[in-house]
Amino acid sequence: MSTTYEAEKQVAIAAVRRASALTASVFNKLVKNETLTKDDKSPVTVGDFSAQAVVNTMLLRAFPEDNIVGEEDAADMRVESGKLLRNRIVELVNETITAPLQAGETEAWGLGPDYAQTPEQIMDIIDRGNYNGGSTGRFWTLDPIDGTKGFLRGEQYAVCLALIVDSQVQLGVMGCPNLPVSVSNPSGPRGCIFVASRGQGAWQIPLDASDSSAPIPLTIPTFTKDTLNLLESVEKAHAKLSFNDRVAELLGITKAPTRMDSQAKYCSLARGDGGVYLRMPVGSGYKEKIWDHAPGAVLVEEAGGVITDSRGEPLNFGLGRTLGENFGVIAAGKNVHAHVLEAVKKAKEEETS
Numbered sequence: 001m002s003t004t005y006e007a008e009k010q011v012a013i014a015a016v017r018r019a020s021a022l023t024a025s026v027f028n029k030l031v032k033n034e035t036l037t038k039d040d041k042s043p044v045t046v047g048d049f050s051a052q053a054v055v056n057t058m059l060l061r062a063f064p065e066d067n068i069v070g071e072e073d074a075a076d077m078r079v080e081s082g083k084l085l086r087n088r089i090v091e092l093v094n095e096t097i098t099a100p101l102q103a104g105e106t107e108a109w110g111l112g113p114d115y116a117q118t119p120e121q122i123m124d125i126i127d128r129g130n131y132n133g134g135s136t137g138r139f140w141t142l143d144p145i146d147g148t149k150g151f152l153r154g155e156q157y158a159v160c161l162a163l164i165v166d167s168q169v170q171l172g173v174m175g176c177p178n179l180p181v182s183v184s185n186p187s188g189p190r191g192c193i194f195v196a197s198r199g200q201g202a203w204q205i206p207l208d209a210s211d212s213s214a215p216i217p218l219t220i221p222t223f224t225k226d227t228l229n230l231l232e233s234v235e236k237a238h239a240k241l242s243f244n245d246r247v248a249e250l251l252g253i254t255k256a257p258t259r260m261d262s263q264a265k266y267c268s269l270a271r272g273d274g275g276v277y278l279r280m281p282v283g284s285g286y287k288e289k290i291w292d293h294a295p296g297a298v299l300v301e302e303a304g305g306v307i308t309d310s311r312g313e314p315l316n317f318g319l320g321r322t323l324g325e326n327f328g329v330i331a332a333g334k335n336v337h338a339h340v341l342e343a344v345k346k347a348k349e350e351e352t353s
């Protein structure tokens with residue numbers, strides 16, 4: 001019997017909302033005013049750990065049997081020198097989970113004034129993200145702040161959560177606090193959530209739970225050579241941008257690429273703001289992590305697109321915490337994907353000839 005994972009979707013959206021609010025508060029309190037001292041560790045660390053604690057708390061209250069593959073662990077908080085870091089995190093996590101219930105939330109998710117946690121509980125809940133994944137069974141994968149560099153610059157980052165069942169991504173939810181609500185008004189209001197569940201479509205909803213705007217269904221539009229452009233990483237160490245330039249040339253693309261941190265690239269692709277997300281390995285042996293792609297993959301597929309590695313093979317979310325040997329990622333609308341795959345193969349041949 002197929003399931004729509006409706007209950008999971010509601011918890012995931014609420015968790016991403018709370019964690020996104022927390023990251024915004026970290027940015028305003030600790031990054032913008034540079035109030036963090038050296039001993040506190042970086043504001044990113046505070047934000048990452050705290051957001052993972054909030055999401056894990058809610059998931060495990062709602063689904064106590066579930067496992068979580070989370071990016072972070074609490075080791076740095078447990079050592080004596082991590083005391084300041086720990087205090088900051090405990091304060092932020094408790095501030096976030098004890099905030100009054102919002103539309104759609106329930107105390108059963110460990111939220112509200114009575115649910116403050118001890119430092120031990122918070123460290124333990126962060127460490128519940130230590131699951132190793134695998135090809136069978138159901139588990140969540142969480143990137144509490146994806147695009148940490150973008151987060152620090154005040155640019156794009158995303159709180160990313162996905163549910164994987166027997167190697168298939170069934171549900172993906174991404175919170176993008178700095179992404180404009182409307183593609184046609186880039187300097188307008190910011191803050192969106194992207195949601196996709198398999199067989200149920202891809203949607204954009206407001207980040208603010210009190211905003212009652214209707215969900216917007218997402219479909220990747222058709223592109224011509226003149227309207228197509230690439231979405232790519234900002235960080236040169238994360239993707240081989242010179243290879244992207246050659247692929248763009250082979251495809252006859254004239255528009256400049258859009259460089260953007262985080263899985264906001266998948267979100268932009270799903271709503272037609274950029275035609276191809278191309279991420280080729282730099283050759284360092286780095287293995288891509290499942291939490292950096294799982295929610296984006298289901299979002300793109302549900303928006304009518306295709307996602308594969310550079311050989312045209314599906315990404316395998318059942319290998320553990322990584323996607324295994326790195327053959328890169330190509331995500332695009334169906335027609336465009338076939339052309340990109342061809343151009344990528346040609347560019348690879350040129351490299352080896």
Ligand SMILES: Nc1ncnc2c1ncn2[C@@H]1O[C@H](COP(=O)(O)OS(=O)(=O)O)[C@@H](OP(=O)(O)O)[C@H]1O
Nearest residue numbers: 145146147148149233234235237238260261262286
């Ligand atoms: N060498 C290398 N190659 C590929 N990917 C790497 C590499 N090193 C790190 N990472 C992962 O990249 C994640 C951020 O990817 P982005 O697309 O946001 O990169 S960029 O910031 O736009 O440059 C980033 O996610 P976060 O740590 O959550 O920010 C990392 O998981």
Ligand SMILES: [Mg+2]
Nearest residue numbers: 143146147292
């Ligand atoms: Mg990441």
Ligand SMILES: [Mg+2]
Nearest residue numbers: 071143145146
């Ligand atoms: Mg991260």
Ligand SMILES: [Mg+2]
Nearest residue numbers: 071145147148
């Ligand atoms: Mg990281």
